[in-house]
Each structure stands twice: as C-alpha cells, then as structure tokens.
Amino acid sequence: MSGPSRAVPDPGMQAERTTLAWRRTALAVAVGSLAALRVGATRSATTAVVLGALGLVWAVSLWWSAHVRAADALVRMRAATGTTCQECDSPDLDGAQGVHIVAAALGTFVVGVGCLAVVLVLAVTR
Secondary structure, three states, X not given: OOOOOOOOOOXXXXXXXXXXXXXXXXXXXXXXXXXXXXXHHHHOOHHHHHHHHHHHHHHHHHHHHXXXXXXXXXXXXXXXXXXXXXXXOOOOOOOOHHHHHHHHHHHHHHHHHHHHHHHHHHHHOO
C-alpha cells in the first residue's frame, strides 16, 4: 500500500477559494468599520470612531495577507506541477502562515470586544 499522494489534487481552486474567503472577510471588516465610524460620528462616540479606524487598518492588513498568501500558493502550486513563474516572487511564508491566522483571530477578538463596549456605552447613555 502506498502513502498519500503529494500531487496537488485541485491545482488553483482551493487556493483561490481561500483567497476569496480572506478578501470577503476583509471587505466585511471594512464595511463594519465604516458603520462604526458613522455611528461614532453621529453620536459623538469617540470609542466607535477609534474602533472604526482600527478596523479599517485591520481590513487593509487582511487584504494584504490574502494577497501575499495567494502569491505564495501560486508559487507553491507551480513548483508542485513542475512549471515556473518568472514573474512570481515567492514570499516564503513557511514560518509566517500561523502569524496571519493569529493576527486575524486577535483582530477579531479585539474588534468584537470593542464593539460590545460601544453597544454597552450607547445603551447606557440613552
């Protein structure tokens, strides 16, 4: 019985779906951040404005992470299939894969707690 195959079973599609998911997440964070900025501006809630601004920075970071991970996946898939990409620069994410995931999880936690704080502050000030 032979071991598991090292071939890429679905070249391109899995990486593309993952990249699109990261980009959707970045877009959702950006939209939520813009909503926080609007609420903060109309209600003079400094916390909401700060969270909205931090959320926009985080959304850009998520978008950049999706771009870097997609470039890395393209280089790896081309290497696995024996083709080369002269225009592709490999970002070499071997050690950084977990950092992107931890950063996304930490950002989610911070923004979630911040949004809870804003909701509680707005509820108390009503």
